[in-house]
Amino acid sequence: MNKTMTFWKAMIPLTLMILAMLYTIVVAEGAPHIPLLFGALVAGLVAWWSGYTWEDIETGMYKGINLALPAIVIISLVGLTIGSWIGGGVVGTMIYYGLQLISPSLFLVAIAVICAIVAISIGSSWSTMGTIGIAGMGIGASMGISAPMVAGAIISGAYFGDKMSPLSDTTNLASGLTRTDLFVHIRHMLYTTVPAFTLALIIYFIMGRNTGNGNASTGDIEKTMAALQDSFLISPWLLLVPLAVIILVIRKVPAIPALAVGIILGFLAQIFVQGGAAGDAVVTLYSGFSIESGNEVVDSLFNRGGLSSMMYTISMTIVAMIFGGILEHTGMLKAIVDQILKVTKTARGLIPTTIVSSFATNLTCSEQYISVVVPGRMYARAYTEHNLDSRNLSRAVEDGGTLTSVFVPWNTCGVFIYGTLGVHAFEYAPYALLNLFVPIISIIFAWIGFSIVKISDDEKEKILEETRDLDERSVV
Structure with a gap:
């Protein structure tokens, strides 16, 4: 036939x-x-x-x-990263200092720009969302900002950086497949991407001014920060963990070994900085972190992560x-x-x-x-x-x-x-x-x-x- x-x-x-x-x-x-x-x-x-x-x-x-195997590996590593960084206090530290430094009215603009910068540096929207993004969701929730609104700003920033980065897999795929010089391709995308991102930031600024007037009081934010201090040892030294991952990828270390380093550092931080047992740190890598702080916002943010949390995503991908x-x-x-x-x-x-x-x-x-x-x-x-x-x-x-x-x-x-x-x-x-x-x-x-x-x-x-x-x- x-x-x-x-x-x-x-x-x-x-x-x-x-x-x-x-x-x-x-x-x-x-x-x-x-x-x-x-x-x-x-x-x-x-x-x-x-x-x-x-x-x-x-x-x-x-x-x-x-074709999806590279994505499946990244998905698995992101699940491990989320678990280890939460257990190691890395995410808690990023949220804590983020609440101190960023005002609610400017938060949507700030998180979009931060994600854009990180994604340009590392060439991956997924890695940006799986690291900086989860901290951004926590900061936004603590400020009383709508989760879909925060996620939208994170996604916009992450995809802007991904498209503009010469390290991005999709950017290289599109240029290579069409036999277009990589930097010619990136420059040509500026015509559509820069106006779109500028317009998005203006709207986020307007949305932020309205949002900043309302949902979370200063007292609510202070309660969240206090709950973070009670649940984790907050230290600026822990910020070296995400910084190490960003530096590795900037130096053209592939995403998989770079994320692996971040996972190991988070795992060690849970044991030696947070004082957790090695067995608990291993459980966190697979099942995710578990906490009962008494603060609803903190509990909803930190009871997550681990390889098992990505099984739905992996099976869906297959x-x-x-x-x-x-x-x-x-x-x-x-x-x-x-x-x-x-x-x-x-x-x-x-x-x-x-x-x-x-x-x-x-x-x-x-x-x-x-x-x-x-x-x-x-x-x-x-x-x-x-x-x-x-x-x-x-x-x-x-x-x-x-x-x-x-x-x-x-x-x-x-x-x-x-x-x-x-x-x-x-x-x-x-x-x-x-x-x-x-x-x-x-x-x-x-x-x-x-x-x-x-x-x-x-x-x-x-x-x-x-x-x-x-x-x-x-x-x-």
């Missing part, structure tokens, strides 16, 4: 999965794992119907999981990549993209189409890497044929893929944020302003032709000639 995948066949598993997901999330208020497994089952049946063997389908599943792997390996995503290209006739329409396609890939394949890889591969030739420089494509897949991944609760990014910051995607979505504004600004710029770089006909022919063989090999 010949392998044939049409647009309408490819839409069957996507449509049924989305319907199942909507029912599960909205009506049943359940977890997204089962709808994705259901979608994978339907995708497998459609692939078999189209001539693919079980070996083909199985290969797609394993390729999808393999399930999502099983579904996404089948869709990509069996040609379903290519069939959908090919159909979209038939109705995209102009260069002005190609960039918005790429952005929407990247977001749709986040919805259906549940992984930001796929949302960069698939449109980046499928639209590359179309951009050249429309005389568009590759930097337009590299920016579009980041604006539409990397940034919108946080809005999908079953995407690995949405799941990670929920597991790390404790806020659901539907709750923080209105406040993740950078992630909302960038795709919109990018589409507007495409329509009016601003910051769109063209190539000459001679350059177009040269690129088509150079990439013809590569394009043929990339077809599934």
